[in-house]
Each structure stands twice: as C-alpha cells, then as structure tokens.
Amino acid sequence: MTIQIKGSFVVPADRAKTWDFVSTPDKIVTCLPGLQESRIDGNKIFARIKAGVGFIKGTFAVTCVIAENDRERYHAKLVISGSGAASSFNADVLIDLKEAASGGSELTYSSDAKVSGPLGSLASSMIEGAAKKLVDQIFTCVKEKLS
Template identity: 40%
Template sequence: MKMTDARDIKADRATVWAALLSPEVLKECVSGTQELTGSPEDGFQAVVTQKVGPVKATFKGTVTLTEMVEPESLTLSGEGKGGAAGFAKGAADVRLEEIEGGTRLHYDVDAKVGGKLAQLGSRLIDGFAKKMADQFFTRFQEVLEAPEDEEGAPTDEPPEAKKKGWLHRLRG
C-alpha cells in the first residue's frame, strides 16, 4: 500500500526536524505505543499494540532513520513482529519545505503486512495503513502546533493537544 500527502505545520523547519528525531514525539504520535527506546543514530525499539479488524496484536520491532539530510529529508522505516498475527513493515520518505508561516511536510508511505493480517484482505489492510499514517502525521502536527504560555508550559488546551514539555526542551 502506497500513499502520498503533505501537511502545513506552523513551526519552523528546524523545530519540525528536531521533532522527527525525538523519541518522545514519536511515542506520542504512534497510536498504541507502549514503549519506545533508543536514539536516531542507533534506531528505536518499539512495542505497539494495534487492532486491525478482528485481529489484535502487540508488535515488537524497530524504527530506523536513514537518508538524513538535515533539515530537509529523511526516511523513517519500521518493522514489527506480532507473533501469530504476522508482521508489519513500512517506510515513510519525509521531506521538509519552508513555506510562509511554517513548514510543509511531504510524506510518501509504503506499508506491507504478512501472516494472519494479510489474510484480512487488501481493502481492510490498505484502509488501516492509511488511517495509521494519517493519525501519525495529524498527531505530529497537533503536537507541534499546540500553544504554550510564556514560560513554555502547555496552556489549558485539551489533553490531546498538549506538548508535554518536549518542545520547550527542544527550543530551550
């Protein structure tokens, strides 16, 4: 399954780049993440629980960042094994473009599944993969655009829009 899209984010390119490399941000943006450890240089280890149709599985896998051209582009690649449910793997080529008022984030996603998951049918799997990519990049945009008060603490925005202090530490 392949998909392409773009998002306009109200943050400068350096901030968006730093967020893409942050394990805190990645954990916040991947739905179902229970654990994410590691670094951009060595890769991340992740534990993610997802439900695809009737199949619910906990995937253990890795996320690597390659082809990094700071602050312009990178490739996020992930692969996880979900035991009897099968496996999922995918990659997102991300490109950052400066625009008036922020950064345009372009992404091209390619995802594959195997095992019991693949038996669910391509329409269900393609829909799930598109939903996951949309959720990740929507959440990424929300985390970056959440307002902060003058001391850098999140404002009284809904909990799902708070930065949890990571952006302040990046800028600090």
C-alpha cells in the same frame, strides 16, 4: 501483500522546528498511537504498540531505523519492521519537508510496505485505510505538539 500510502500535512511551525521534532527519536516516539513501551538506541526506536485492523488485534514489536537524515535538504528515510498477531510487516518511508505556501511547514511522505500473515490476508483497502488512520493520528499529534 504490498501496499503504498502517501500524503502530506501542514504544521504551523517553521521547517527547523518541525524537522527537529520529527527526526528526533525521543520526540517523535511520543506520538505513536497505542505505545506501551519504547527504547531508543541512537537512530533506532524499539517499541511495543497495541494495534488492530478489523478483527486482528494484538501487540506488535516494532523497530524504526532512521536510515537517512539529511537536515540540510529536510529529507529522511525510515526503515520500519514489526511483528505481532502472527503477522509481520516491513516498510520504507520517505519524508520531505518544505515551507508551506500558507506559512509553517508541509511534510510529505510516501511508503511501500509489505504485510504478511493474517494481516496480509485482509483486503488491501482495509490495510491501507488502517495505515492511513495511523499516520493521521501521528501527524495530528505532531501538529498539536508544535502549535
């Protein structure tokens, strides 16, 4: 199953400070919900995350690679893959940051993700809802840390 999610949120910090936080692996990893352990190797984050969607729950081994990090244009591409609970997923995530009209920074994101296994058999609306909830939790944490 392929799902797409996109959205935006405003952070009360300027672009440089926000970009530094979201593009630095050892900073952004602190905002991953359900994080049990992590290891950082350059532009890669390796993590074990406890998560669940509906009746499917488990621990997922996740790898996130910052494939592009353009600090001048405030643009990044993340390549995320993971497996657990007899399921797997892969996602490409594009992130852009601009000055918000109300002050601070506006971060926009879009993602195409492929999900297989028992997770892939769930209704797409359920998967999209869980993915959106996860993203919202991450960005709520980012806002709190940068306030």
